[in-house]
Amino acid sequence: MSRVLVPCHVKSTVALQVGDMRTSQGRPGVLVVDVTFPNIAPFELQEIMFKNYYTAFLSIRVRQQSSVHTAAKWVTCLRDYCLMPDPHSEEGAQDYVSVFKHQMLCDMNRVLELRLILRQPSPLWLSFTVEELQIYQQGPKSPSLAFPKWLSHPVSNEQPAPRLEGLPDPSRVSSEVQQMWALTEMIRASHTSTRIGRFDVDGCYDLNLLSYT
Numbered sequence: 001m002s003r004v005l006v007p008c009h010v011k012s013t014v015a016l017q018v019g020d021m022r023t024s025q026g027r028p029g030v031l032v033v034d035v036t037f038p039n040i041a042p043f044e045l046q047e048i049m050f051k052n053y054y055t056a057f058l059s060i061r062v063r064q065q066s067s068v069h070t071a072a073k074w075v076t077c078l079r080d081y082c083l084m085p086d087p088h089s090e091e092g093a094q095d096y097v098s099v100f101k102h103q104m105l106c107d108m109n110r111v112l113e114l115r116l117i118l119r120q121p122s123p124l125w126l127s128f129t130v131e132e133l134q135i136y137q138q139g140p141k142s143p144s145l146a147f148p149k150w151l152s153h154p155v156s157n158e159q160p161a162p163r164l165e166g167l168p169d170p171s172r173v174s175s176e177v178q179q180m181w182a183l184t185e186m187i188r189a190s191h192t193s194t195r196i197g198r199f200d201v202d203g204c205y206d207l208n209l210l211s212y213t
Helices: 170-190 207-211
Strands: 003-006 014-018 027-036 045-053 057-064 073-082 096-100 111-119 129-138
Touching: 027 129, 111 129
Parallel strands: none
Antiparallel strands: 003 129, 014 027, 027 111, 045 096, 045 129, 057 073, 057 111
């Protein structure tokens, strides 16, 4: 299925602090990133793609407008999606990640805004975020190709093939060819194979005829 890149604006991250920031033990353990879509009508989200940078878990909330007459509301569509199997090791720390709409916990129609909640519980990494964020919506459906009726509904072997208009019946043509062949054989058989000589009379030569030549 085709997809189309949606222009978006990624706001600055907001850190939710863990511990006392006046001491060395205090550090941001959760980051919040809001993504808006200025001048874009509500759309159906197809895919979210980004490059991870030491984020261990990802949650996503989406603001949707269910109908024109109701106010838009926030809904959690992804909860604690694992990006690093072990937050204390490098595995998955800088991978490219794609999250598709079928992985979401809710319908992704009429999207107005996204909120990414990034979490890193390990104290080993000084910073974490997501980079190269791209949002895709479902593209227009490809037009269906029109096939001829005879190709779309092939004739089974048990049914006779359709007769093309303007052409003679194949069975009739075959019968006439056989009749012509039989007539040719009869004419060929009726011709004598004995050659009559110029002066040959009953198997011998007439001397009178020979004397005048």
